[in-house]
Amino acid sequence: MKTQNILIVGVGGQGVVLASNLLAEAALSAGYDVKKTDTLGMAQRGGSVVSHLRFGEQVASPLIAAGEADLLIAFEKLEAIRWGHFLKTDGAAVVNDLAMPPLSVTLGSDVYPCDAEIVTALKRFTPEVHLVPGTATASRLGNAKMVNTVLLGYASNFLPIGAERLASTLEAGLPPKLRQPNLVAFETGRSMYLK
Amino acid sequence: MERLLLSGNEAIALGACHAGLKLAAAYPGTPSTEILEAIAKFPGIYAEWSSNEAVAVEVALGACYTGVRAMACMKHVGLNVAADAFMAASTTGVRGGLVIVAADDPGIHSSQNEQDSRNYARLGKVPCLEPSDSQEAYDFARSAFQLSEEFDTPVLLRPTTRVCHSKSVVMPSPKLELERTPQFSHEPGKLVMLPGAARERWRKVLERMEKLTIYAEKSPLNRAVEGSAELGIVASGIGFQYAREVFPNASFLKLGLTHPLPDKLIRDFAGRVKKVLVIEEVEDFIEQYLRSQGITALGKEIFPRTGEFSPDIIRDSAVKAGIIDNTPAKSWPAAGLARRPPLLCPGCPHSGVFFTLSSLGHRSTLPGKKPRPPKLTICGDIGCYTLGAYQPLGVIDTCGCMGAGISQAAGMAKAGAAEKPLAVIGDSTFMHSGINSLLNAVYNQAKICVLILDNGTTAMTGHQGHPGSGLAATRQPAARVIIEELVRGAGVRNASVVDAFDLKAVRAELRRAMASSELEVIIVRGDCPTLTRKRSRPRIINTEKCDNCGACLLIGCSAIKKSESDGIIIDSGACVGGYCALCQQVCPKEAISESIGEAV
Numbered sequence A: 001m002k003t004q005n006i007l008i009v010g011v012g013g014q015g016v017v018l019a020s021n022l023l024a025e026a027a028l029s030a031g032y033d034v035k036k037t038d039t040l041g042m043a044q045r046g047g048s049v050v051s052h053l054r055f056g057e058q059v060a061s062p063l064i065a066a067g068e069a070d071l072l073i074a075f076e077k078l079e080a081i082r083w084g085h086f087l088k089t090d091g092a093a094v095v096n097d098l099a100m101p102p103l104s105v106t107l108g109s110d111v112y113p114c115d116a117e118i119v120t121a122l123k124r125f126t127p128e129v130h131l132v133p134g135t136a137t138a139s140r141l142g143n144a145k146m147v148n149t150v151l152l153g154y155a156s157n158f159l160p161i162g163a164e165r166l167a168s169t170l171e172a173g174l175p176p177k178l179r180q181p182n183l184v185a186f187e188t189g190r191s192m193y194l195k
Numbered sequence B: 001m002e003r004l005l006l007s008g009n010e011a012i013a014l015g016a017c018h019a020g021l022k023l024a025a026a027y028p029g030t031p032s033t034e035i036l037e038a039i040a041k042f043p044g045i046y047a048e049w050s051s052n053e054a055v056a057v058e059v060a061l062g063a064c065y066t067g068v069r070a071m072a073c074m075k076h077v078g079l080n081v082a083a084d085a086f087m088a089a090s091t092t093g094v095r096g097g098l099v100i101v102a103a104d105d106p107g108i109h110s111s112q113n114e115q116d117s118r119n120y121a122r123l124g125k126v127p128c129l130e131p132s133d134s135q136e137a138y139d140f141a142r143s144a145f146q147l148s149e150e151f152d153t154p155v156l157l158r159p160t161t162r163v164c165h166s167k168s169v170v171m172p173s174p175k176l177e178l179e180r181t182p183q184f185s186h187e188p189g190k191l192v193m194l195p196g197a198a199r200e201r202w203r204k205v206l207e208r209m210e211k212l213t214i215y216a217e218k219s220p221l222n223r224a225v226e227g228s229a230e231l232g233i234v235a236s237g238i239g240f241q242y243a244r245e246v247f248p249n250a251s252f253l254k255l256g257l258t259h260p261l262p263d264k265l266i267r268d269f270a271g272r273v274k275k276v277l278v279i280e281e282v283e284d285f286i287e288q289y290l291r292s293q294g295i296t297a298l299g300k301e302i303f304p305r306t307g308e309f310s311p312d313i314i315r316d317s318a319v320k321a322g323i324i325d326n327t328p329a330k331s332w333p334a335a336g337l338a339r340r341p342p343l344l345c346p347g348c349p350h351s352g353v354f355f356t357l358s359s360l361g362h363r364s365t366l367p368g369k370k371p372r373p374p375k376l377t378i379c380g381d382i383g384c385y386t387l388g389a390y391q392p393l394g395v396i397d398t399c400g401c402m403g404a405g406i407s408q409a410a411g412m413a414k415a416g417a418a419e420k421p422l423a424v425i426g427d428s429t430f431m432h433s434g435i436n437s438l439l440n441a442v443y444n445q446a447k448i449c450v451l452i453l454d455n456g457t458t459a460m461t462g463h464q465g466h467p468g469s470g471l472a473a474t475r476q477p478a479a480r481v482i483i484e485e486l487v488r489g490a491g492v493r494n495a496s497v498v499d500a501f502d503l504k505a506v507r508a509e510l511r512r513a514m515a516s517s518e519l520e521v522i523i524v525r526g527d528c529p530t531l532t533r534k535r536s537r538p539r540i541i542n543t544e545k546c547d548n549c550g551a552c553l554l555i556g557c558s559a560i561k562k563s564e565s566d567g568i569i570i571d572s573g574a575c576v577g578g579y580c581a582l583c584q585q586v587c588p589k590e591a592i593s594e595s596i597g598e599a600v
């Protein structure tokens, strides 16, 4: 298998690192060589967060080169455009339909792009752009915090790792009481793509 | 065989543990922090957060003098603080193995500079190991202890941010079971560095370097990877991994031991290839050595001298230099996007005092109002509260290194600055080195105003303990140094404590202290909400009363948002509620109150 490059992005506190750890564990258990790295800087405090994940036969660099990502999973829309240039021309972007305007926007010195601008910006890189109502779906399922699981479920359609393996890795990392709802969230996310 | 997915930091911790580590000491600092955090979880190893890096090295050195294996960890700038202790360790050498980890931060992800710690290895005449992934971080940690004991030297382990914070597969080796009873034995000629003894030891240090140079030639830490003879790449650290991506067919000399360098190995390698490239992050440490040996090599002429490398940067540089010509279609980041700098958290105890400083100092203005020239001189320090430099607070005027704010303010006052300077420092940083600066200020009667922002933890790096926190590295209770008692004991006559969330009290105290003509210390106390997670009903904005003046936005609380359609709103999921209530105190229209319904 050619090395798979997955970029997960979002805002500090959204669980980007957790999500990429989970995918990395799943790839490890599938027998691949795995490298991943999170770029945080001081960004744990609400800044922009990006996590690079690579797996395959043998991986040298943990960083993905620009234009080389097979999959971009964005937990927030502005961050999706910020990192969009990492996408391959035949890569896929799975973007949570959530806007978190930074303070520069709130204070009026910057503007937040509208949905049409976001999609156009991403389509410059690949036609496969999916704006997913992750937050709304998770809330409907009873817990807005499961948004990441919904998105991972959706993204699983683009991953060369079996959905069962992903789900069981997810399950293993959760306290018992959260397992069932998250499995439902994962399945819901997964089936949203087929519709 | 067992395969683990570990970060470089976790791998260093496990490698050290498997090498029979007995004691580890550190001061938290990105990117090194997680090493000690991981070690603290292993049974049978003593782990501590020391009050600063020099102390950490001294603690580890003392332990190794009793014959056990010990380690001290820090970030690159921490090695500046520890430099004296580091040199002392080099001079006396060790008994049990001593490894000093200094994690470098190329690209300055979370630091104040980009210095290259390998220079300290040269200065201290100690070996330097550079791992390039987690497996090597694990293996090199083990080898470092062995080298240390074999050559009677501390060993510098230099990972970089990308190695520390990337995860890759580690296959561990069997754990060493060292039977060592800690015991000190007298040997003044080795351990008491009076000039006579020191002269003798320094000669031994030089001999040690000669032996290490011979060892470097055959060390498994350095290895050649044969490939095409057209291009030979000498690389260290993560640069090696990037280079393998960009030049899959080249020959490589992968250097894990970069001080001292293997003369013959390098010469032979250079002789086997047509062109030599040196790929190393930050300084031209290896390249300069090659040049000094008369070997023609390209390095910093092509690759950047500053910033973190990546496969992209290496490829672009090589294309520009005409070494490779296939420029892959490259995409560029979108321009002009709204930036997203880090912020203080909702409910942060620093927000109130910064808001007050900001308003007293004309640092921020309501949206639409004309800014006024700023007042007050505010010397900052390193921690979460450095984020107070960003808008809308904008209240930090200097930030150099840990503990410096108090001394800088004293310097300004002594230089005759018209305005009484303020210094802002966190509790952990105060224990680290701020206390030294405060002692100086007391002794020299500097008329400054020191604000110790006490949130009870080392928040920036992830809530590590310190002498004022009452929490050990293992998360078990520890003895607690009371800051106000310490401050008074240091000779400060005017020391007060104020509640960080009581804006009126903060303002009154600040006004008083700034007007006083003496040295004033105000301890502004409030828990870090991301540690204690105290929450109550979130605040809510009454849209009828709110006239969108934007005053609450000036706190810089990320739970308060402005939307096109609804005006200003509070994100109930992010707000910590009554525990903070700063916005409520700021709002001139009394439009903010407790929400009704269930507490989150």
Ligand code: SF4
Pocket: A045, B343, B344, B345, B346, B347, B348, B349, B350, B384, B385, B455, B459, B460, B528, B529, B530, B531
């Ligand atoms: S971690 Fe604690 S101290 Fe740091 S910004 Fe957040 S609330 Fe404030």
Ligand code: SF4
Pocket: B346, B347, B539, B555, B557, B558, B559, B560, B570, B574, B575, B576, B577, B578, B580, B581, B582, B583, B584
């Ligand atoms: S009470 Fe106000 S200032 Fe405090 S966290 Fe909530 S919204 Fe922010």
